[in-house]
Amino acid sequence: MHIGIDFGTSYSAAAAIVNGELTLVRFGVAEQFRTAVYFPELVPDPNDFALTPELEARLETQLRLLRAQQREMAAAAAARGQAAQSRSEGELRQEALRSVRRQWMEEQAREATASVASFQHALFGEEAVEGYLDSGGGNLIESPKSMFGYRLDPQVRKVIVHIATHILEHIRLTASRQFGAAVRGAVIGRPVEFRSSMGAAGSQQAIEILREAAAVAGFDEVSFLEEPAAAAMHYHKSLEARQHALIVDIGGGTTDVTHAHLGGDQAPAIARNWGLPKGGTDLDVGVSLHSFMPLLGKDIVRVPQHQFVEAASVHNLPKQREFRKQNYRLVAAPYGPRLRALQEPGATTRLNQLAERTKITLSTATSHCAGLDFLEPGLAVEAGSADLEQAIEPFLAQLERTLSNVRNDLPALPASVFLTGGTSRSPQIRARVQACFPEIPLVQGDPSLGVVSGLAVAAREAARCLVAAAHDASPAPAVASVG
CATH class of the missing domain: 1.10.340 (Endonuclease III; domain 1)
Known part of the structure; x- marks a missing residue:
């Protein structure tokens, strides 16, 4: 079974098309959950390295080994009549310290892996935040998606992958229980541009993290669809006549815009996407x-x-x-x-x-x-209210510049602007979007579920394609000839 997953910066949701009807995955009584996970065990920070008595003993052992190696190299060089390069005691100690720190980091990584892999102890959504605040310990990770596109050292990347794995596994297992079938495939939404410190390479890294995490979480088939394109598929179903439309999806971490040809009996056609790595x-x-x-x-x-x-x-x-x-x-x-x-x-x-x-x-x-x-x-x-206006004006100005660029890039003005995403609930946001397209009707979609609805449709199509491919690949039936 395939589902659509809106892995959001602030909130996440999932859905599937069941018997021709959109069915949302329910997380308790809610149709989405805050994208937060709490681990009672602490996820270690590589910067926490400090010499304990045990590590001091390791350091001295490593230092003795390096001294012995240096003496052996000096003796071998002397036997050849050559001068040996000699390092000072301080240089030897620095090398020994690097070796001990590297061993410590590897051990911490293994412990972190074992700790984060303890799925039964993790809490998600509002329960994660409450568990963290009540306990005063452990590790709360909020909006992990915001970090996918940033430069990560290998140990931190490993922890981020495990966090994403837990969230995706939570979604998969919840959906499997609700639908009474093993969920093994997913279409996951992605922004046009991830929040990133590395440009396009950051978006590629984010996709790799999600793909790796989904595989570990038990998904056999995974594909990705840009979130405004998914929202366009959702809006497409409500349009009887064919039209050009602009989809504006303002989420927790990113703002995405899509120009699409939607409605009628033809399939939706995506013309172009724009992205702003800013959001709620x-x-x-x-x-x-x-x-x-x-x-x-x-x-x-x-x-x-x-x-x-x-x-x-x-x-x-x-x-x-x-x-x-x-x-x-x-x-x-x-x-x-x-x-x-x-x-x-x-x-x-x-x-x-x-x-x-x-x-x-x-x-x-x-x-x-x-x-x-x-x-x-x-x-x-x-x-x-004046304080709010001043506080959010920098984002509103960036949104206005983005939509102005979109307007200038369009070959013609669209027939409608479809607004979705959790941050689109804000009256100030809606007013600014409308001000950028004053002559065009603004259609307010479901702020929370517009994207996941389109992803569910895409997931159904992905499942059909797999079935068709499997059928085409099956051997042809044998035909008996009668003589």
Whole structure:
């Protein structure tokens, strides 16, 4: 059986076409789940290497071996009448230290693999966040998709693959139980451009991570479809007459646009795609920086601006680790104590939840108060609708530039603009999209399920193609001749 999977930055969903009808996979009572996974065991950081008594003993053993090797090489060179190259004690110790650290990292990688592979202890979605906040330990990974396209050292990449594996296995097993059949194939949605530090190579790496993770998670057949193209397939079913349409999919991590020829009896035809590697998580970071971080000293104390960005970026593990390594003991009160409180386990996650809630509330309300008692008793943020507008304006400006480029690239204006993706719930987002195409009807699709619905259709077609290919490859039946 094949399913469509919308592996989202903020939320994930899955669906299949069953007996001709779209059927969503249910995760508990919900039709999607927050893309977060919590492991009670800590996933190790390679930067945590420190010499323990046991590692000191290993270091001395390795150092003795290197000294012995150097003496043997010197004796052999002398026997040949040659001068041997001699390294200092400091150089030998550095080599021994590198060897011990390499062994330690390999052991940590094996332990991380065993730990992360313990599927029965993992929690997903809101339960993952709650489990992490309740326990105060373990490891919570939010929005892992945001990291797929960034430069990763081999050990970190291995951990990221395991995290993606767990999420995909969670989806596959949940779907298999619901449908009463083994799910072995999937069409997975992908953005036009992944968030990346490596350009096109980052998107290629992201696909490789997803493909590798899907194989380990038990999928035998996997293909990928750009998310706005999937949303176009969903919109296509609702159009009786053929038309050119623009699909704007604004998700948690990326914004994708597709120009397509849809509707009628013909199959949907995708003409072109555009991508912006920004989305709803950037709005959350913007709200955090604008309304919350000034209470922690942003633009007030002599703390580099990037450290506040690192604190706000809960979806980026390397940035979170950098923030937690900072020393704020010399930062004057009240900001130093507040920053140190924000470095406590779970604090940045709580702050991000408040920023997200503030964004959602101020989308329709004029004011909102968010308590920060976990940082300091009585501390709170008072924000208004004007604060939200200032916080999200950088993203809105980038969205407007992207849509302006799209408009200039189109051979003719489309008949409609179909808006989908979780971030499209925002009235400010809808207004900005409409302002870019004022003369064209704006059709609001299902913010959460427009993409996964199209992926389910694509998954059904992928399954049919496999069946047809298997039939064509089967040997022809023997024909008996009668004499």
